[in-house]
Amino acid sequence: MTKFIDADINFYPDKITYTGDTNEGRYYIPADWPAEIEERTIMHEWESELMKKHADFICEKGGNILEIGFGMGISAGFIQDNDPKSHTIIELHPQIAEKAREWAADKPNVTIIEGDWLTVLPSLVEGNIRTIPRKFDGFFFDPYGEWSGYHKFADMVVQHCKPTSRLSHWNCVHVEGSSCGFVNHPKFSISFEVIDVDPPENDYFNLKTYFLPKVFFNV
Numbered sequence: 001m002t003k004f005i006d007a008d009i010n011f012y013p014d015k016i017t018y019t020g021d022t023n024e025g026r027y028y029i030p031a032d033w034p035a036e037i038e039e040r041t042i043m044h045e046w047e048s049e050l051m052k053k054h055a056d057f058i059c060e061k062g063g064n065i066l067e068i069g070f071g072m073g074i075s076a077g078f079i080q081d082n083d084p085k086s087h088t089i090i091e092l093h094p095q096i097a098e099k100a101r102e103w104a105a106d107k108p109n110v111t112i113i114e115g116d117w118l119t120v121l122p123s124l125v126e127g128n129i130r131t132i133p134r135k136f137d138g139f140f141f142d143p144y145g146e147w148s149g150y151h152k153f154a155d156m157v158v159q160h161c162k163p164t165s166r167l168s169h170w171n172c173v174h175v176e177g178s179s180c181g182f183v184n185h186p187k188f189s190i191s192f193e194v195i196d197v198d199p200p201e202n203d204y205f206n207l208k209t210y211f212l213p214k215v216f217f218n219v
Helices: 002-006 045-058 074-081 094-104 117-123 150-160
Strands: 009-011 015-021 037-044 064-068 086-091 110-114 136-141 161-169 188-196 209-217
Touching: 002 015, 009 094, 037 045, 045 074, 045 136, 045 161, 045 188, 045 209, 064 074, 074 086, 074 136, 086 094, 086 117, 094 110, 117 150, 136 150, 150 161
Parallel strands: 064 086, 064 136, 086 110, 136 161
Antiparallel strands: 009 015, 015 037, 161 209, 188 209
16 A cells, blocks of 8 residues: 555546556565556546446435545535535545645535545544544445455444445446445445446456446445
8 A cells, every 4th residue: 555655646637547566455466476567547537427326326315425535536526516515535645635625625515534544434433522433424435446445345334324324336346246345234235226338448447337336224
């Protein structure tokens, strides 16, 4: 994770990238494996239609929204279109977090938190003397990298859910499954919107079908 955090982000009109080790964060790669350095895409504008669908779903109940990963701000913009009561964004990379703060400067309902969601999420609490986990009405999870701990999201988010919470995440799988562990999770139910896509050739998603997860909290 340190390599990504220290890397400079390339902000292009249609995508953002960084130059780093393609094997960074992959647990099955030996520690002495040679680095494979190349320019990697973090996010691309082709995702815009999908980001709108994710945003509209998690904002169905309005209220307070938590977004993990800012990227190009595409999903954040669509979330704002739904006029949430509050919109909290956690972003790991300092240069992307700075872009997020610039974007949020004229949006009083937005809070940007720079840091690793794995440590930030448990710190989101309500109350003074007796604190409880802060609850959100909608969640969108889209951090970057093999090191992002995406497989821990379902378990860690439980205590922040309301009975009516809506959750979704970027889904890189090629079947009706969840890269974040929501399928067969005892606390959640999940369905999928199957969407035909035609992404330009890239280094992270070249499938023709996208399985958009719609997750509900089981009370």
